[in-house]
Each structure stands twice: as C-alpha cells, then as structure tokens.
Amino acid sequence: MNQNLEDTINRKERPVFRSEGERRIAYFLDSNSIKYQYEPGVLVNSNHDKPRIWYPDFYLPEFGTYIEYYGLAGLRNYDNGIKKKESVYSQIGLDVISVYPWMLTENWQQYVMKELKRNTIRRYRNLMKKPCWSKYKQNKYNHFTHSLTTQRYHQGINKHY
Secondary structure (H helix, E strand, C coil), rough: HHHHHHHHHHCCCCCCCCCCCCCCCCCHHHHHCCCEEEEEEEEECCCCCCCCECCCCCCEEECCEEEEEECCCCCCCHHHHHHHHHHHHHHHEEEEEEEEHHHHHEEEHHHHHHHHHHHHHHHHHHCCCCCCHHHHHHHHHHHHHHHHHHHHHHHHHHEEE
C-alpha cells in the first residue's frame, strides 16, 4: 500500500469534515473499526469529458468501496451532478455507496453495512469465477476422486485376503 495512503488511514487526528453528515459517517466508521481515507483523489475518465480528479467523501480500503454523501440532494443542479457522478462511477466500475441526508433519520448504518456485505460477496463471487479458481477447484476435485478410487481399490484388495 502507498505509504501516504497508509499514513492517512492510520492517523489519529480527525480531518475537518465539510458537513455534519460526513462527520456522522466518519464516527460510524470509527466506531466499527472500519478504516477509511477522507476525500481521496480518484482519476475519473468518462466517455464525455477529459480525465478529471474527483474526491469521493470516503474510501474504505478493506472493502475497495467508496461512500459518497450527497448533502445537498434536492437542489436541481446538485441532483444533476449526482446523476452524472453515479453514472460515471458505474461506467468505470467503482463501488460507491450513496448516502442522502434523509437517510440519516433512518437506520442508515444498517444500509451501509448491507451494501458493504453485498459488495464484498459480489467481489468474492467474481473472484471465484476466474480461471485460476476453476482450475484449483477442478484439481482439488480430481485429487479427492483419485483418493476415493485408491481407497476403494485398496479396500477391494484387502477383502480378498
């Protein structure tokens, strides 16, 4: 891991958050011992624009997931920006959990944890589909069936004596 990223993740002092919603998310992450980096720069290259650096609110390195708090949702121009961000994040394959202000009155913590679980399970399933794993599983299966066949062969020989 990049030393600067590691230092940022492990630092003890709290960054200055841009909103109360971000502060609440950070406290939630801290209280669950979930490491995060606040506003990491991400190179974004969408089909329509030249490459830019965007700053999602939180990056959770243990989960390869970002959290974006849309604190001004409900304002027309801001909502258009949300749609663009979510579209670009999807295009480039970033896992981003969107949190909106009205969610903070509900059980948003459970929502975040469910999304982290869903992303983690999806990533694991994608990993298991890779050719390396199918070969490993096949070799493991072949070894298992070979062992059974050998066992049965030896059991058959022992019966004759």
